[in-house]
Amino acid sequence: MKLLVIEDEFKAAIYLRKGLSEEGYIVDVAHTGVDGLHMAAVGDYDLVILDWMLPGIDGFAVLAALRHTRSMPVLMLTARGQIEDRVRGL
Structure with a gap:
């Protein structure tokens, strides 16, 4: 299974890549919204793990x-926890 992690915090991205790789996943990482969008658009990923707050585009x-070009599962990753944020994420 091939995953794309779009996360701007380098330590968090490294931990995610390491943990998921140890479980047998193939993991690519992008550190900006622009790079992540490009990689997701041209790559063949089974899942995208997407940070909410990113540089470039959020x-x-x-x-x-x-959603306009691809259909793939996306898991939103955020530290925000207010009800409004959760509803927006859905």
Whole structure:
């Protein structure tokens, strides 16, 4: 299974890549919304793990653009926890 992690915090991205790779997943990482969107658009990924707050374009803009061109599962990753944020994420 091939995963794309779009996460701007380098330590978090490294931990995610390491943990998921140890479980047998193939993991690519992008550190900006622009790079992540490009990789997701041209790559063949089974799942995208997408941070909400990214430099360049945010996670919601990445998700909206992906939904116009691709159909793949996306797991939103965020530290935000207010009800409004959770509803927006759905």
